[in-house]
Structures are given as C-alpha cells and as structure tokens.
Amino acid sequence: MSGVLAHGVGSRSDLPIPLFYAYAGAFAALVVSFLALGLLWADSRFRGDRAGRVLALRLPARPLRVLTLVAAVYTLGWLVAGPEEGNAAPYLVYVLFWVGLVPASLLFGPVWRLLNPFRLLPDRPRRPLPRRLGYWPAAAGLLAFTWMELVAPEPAATGTLMAFAALYAAAQVTGTLRYGHAWLERGDPFEVYSTLVGHLSPLGRRADGRIVLRSPFDGLDAVQPAPGLVATVCVLLGSTGYDGFSSAPIWVDALQSGPLGHTGLGTLGLLAAVAAVAALYGACLWLAGLIGGARGLAPRFAHSLVPIAIGYLIAHYFSLLVFEGQRAVILSFGLDAEVNQDAVGPATIATVQVVAIVAGHVVGVVAAHDRSVRLLPPARAVAGQIPLFVLMVCYTLGGLTLLFAA
C-alpha cells in the first residue's frame, strides 16, 4: 500500500472522460454563459447575509467538538502505534476528513466550524486579529496540506502525517490563544475550506450566528471579501488542477527523470498551477475593471470562483470518496470486508465529473452576473462582465481538458 500515489492515498485513478462528454460539457458551459449575459436580470437580486428563513436550531456544539477530538485522538493513535501496512490513518485524513468535508459542507453548511476541536479552547483574545491578515494563514495552510497530499515524497507515511498534524495543531493553538476564535474563522485552513464550501449549502450560517434556510446563491453572496480570499480560492482551484495534470504520462516522466527530482519539480508544478490560476484571475478582473469603470473588483468577485473550485473538487475526488471511503471504514473498524470495486462504473464517474464542472460554472456565472450589475454602472454592466465570462470559460474548459486528456 505504500508508493507514489496520486491523491495521498488510493490505488486507482479515473479514466479520461470520453470526447463526447468533454464536448457536451464545453458546449453547455458556453451556451449558459452567453445566455446569462443576454437574458439574466438587470438589477441585483441576491441579498447575501440578510436572506433566508431563520431556523430555531441550537446544535450541541460542545459535545460534537469533544466527539471530533476523540476521533482525532483515534486517528493519532493509528499514526503513533499503527502498522505501516494497512494503516487507517491516511484514509481517515485524506478521504473521510479532507474529501468528506466537501459533501458534508455542501449539505450542512460550515460543519468544521461546528466540529472544530480547537473551538474547545477558551475564546479570550489578547489582541484583535489584524485586518490585513485576512485569509492568508488559511491560504498558506491549504497550500501546505495540498503540497503534502500531491507532492510530498511519502504523503501516506505516518511520519509525514504526524509532522503536518503537529504543525497544524501548533498554529491553531498559538493563533487561538492570541486572537481567540476569530483566528479559527480566518486562520484554520479546514474551517475556511468548509465554510467557503458551506456557503453553497441550503443551511446557511449568518454572520450573527443564526442558522437560516436560504438559496445557495444568497449564501454565496454572503462570502465576505477579505485579504487573502482570492489566494485561498486560487489555491483550491490550482491544486486540484495540478492534481489532474500530475498523472499525465508526460508529467510522470518528467517527475522521475528530470534533474530537479520528484519533490522539486512537483513543488514547482503545484506553485505554477496556483500562480497560473491567480494570474488569469488578476488579468481578467483588471480588464473587467477597465471596461466597467470600477476599481478594486478582484476581492469582490472571489466568491464566484468558489462553485467552480467545488466543481473541480467533486470531479477529482468523487471516485476516491466512493472507493477509498470504503477502505477507510474497513481499515479503521477492522472489518472483514472487501472494497466493492464495481460500486460505480466509468460512465457514472464521467457523468458526475462533467456535471460537477458545468454546474460549478453555471453557478459561478450567475453569481458573477449578479455582482456585476450591483457594482458596475448599468450602461457598462454587460460589457464589464465579458472578461469574467472569459475567465470562467477558461477555467471550465481547462477543467474539462484535464479530465479528457490526463
């Protein structure tokens, strides 16, 4: 079970999607973009944090967090005392936790905020969280985690995971003791990840803590722009894109025969993927500002990339969750069972992948449209959106190309 694995764990990867699926997806994405440009509303409709129906729900946060702590200690037990072969810990971390956070947050909102064991620490800030810090610690943490998952020499080794767990815990404890729980909201990479994904959930959490039933578009509209938000979304998109690219024969060959070595070239590849995503975003938003006659647009459109990133994440991790999720359960409970390798077939996987990418694109386009008509002067709102649509079409066609070619 050791070895150089694409997603940290996992013994299979997906077949390329059939050409027809790629064309159908690309066609759908283009048609929707142009229809949106011409037909969607002219006045902003989404109300963000004010939207939704308040639910009288009070969740038992403390017991849930204690349960998470027990689960974390259980995983640590595997890391410290478990065998090298057939160890459940990498599957618990990479599959159930990391990949599982996406569907859990899509269904139930910001779940890691509710479960985060670091929130058991007292909320006694010694100083306020500096505004300019924003989401930057989370962006760095997510980059570190995806580096470990996709580039590190031994992503599934217990030593690697323990080193990450120690650094992660140290950063969260230090941040929380200094800045209180405000740190976790912006600095815990997994809480930021889960909260960003959770903005698309029908179960939303308002800034004042009330739980509301709301449209995912209103939820997405409630994402608060802050320094580092663009970087965080670009890390999610870029690392997933690199994941798709990293199993291409040409890249595998370069990794193992190039002069930089596997880790050196892998690190450069991951950073280049994130930088490429960010550069494209920066260039298109600059152009949108130029055409639309507005400044400082970049952070205010970052929310529209969240659904696109989620589309990428679902497309890349769906089969991993189905197959290796079974292995995670079998290993961690010591069940005498086999992974069902026929749980989903290639056609189902390809369909889920294309639908996820295109659906992410559609939601992103609608969110960007609504934000454009709010921020740009009416006469320029349509023209100002063109660079945004070009950007999203690039991301979507890029995502489909990765699914088709690598």
Place this chain on the structure above:
Amino acid sequence: MRRAGWLLACVLAAGCGPLSQTHHNPGNSHEVATAGASPAPGEAHTDIAVVAGRVSPPSGWLEAAKGQQVSITVTSDVPDELHVHGYDLEAELPAGRSVTIRFKAGLSGVFEVETHKSKLVLTQLAVR
C-alpha cells in the same frame, strides 16, 4: 472524575485501533514467469527496462479492454519489487532478469505499475 473519564475514553480509543487488522486478499489469479515469456496474441503487452533509475520506454500508458489478458515484462538492473496498484499484484524483480506478470484486467480505471524500492512509475494501465 469527569476529566479522568475522558482521558480513559481517549486512551481506549487510541489503543484499540491499531490492534485490529484486516486481511486484504483480492481474489485475482495471476502468474509470474521469469523465463523469456513472449506475449500471446490478443494480449495487452508492454516490455519495460529499468536501467540506472531510468525507465525505458519512458513511463506511458498501457491500454487494455476490461476482461482482456494483460502481460507486463520488466527487467530491472537492481533487485526490486514490481507492484500493480489496484489489482495489488506483486512480483520479485531479481537484478538483470526479465520477469513477466500476467493477469486478467477485471477492474476498470487507471492503475499505476511501479517499482517498490526505486519508486518509479513504469507505466499506467488504463482498463476501459
């Protein structure tokens, strides 16, 4: 008292896990031949050499139809182990001897064929 209870629960949770073991024995029948086995007609076949940490031909794809017979011949200049991921097949690679692993491609997907010690991806088996 309550704190001691939690501590006990944590210790139990941590202690029980690693004791459990699963038996992972996929029921794939396969054969390993160390002679100069030539590919049979209708087989998906590739012949790979590892020399001084380099894979030749460079790591690529081996296409196979689901249910087709696959044979992979590997010659390594250092002793190593061959591993077909997903199918979980392993074969010893003695230095300088060509080894052929033969099996039926019963699982669809893309699977890495790699060496364990030198951690080289020899090829990726794509089963449609």
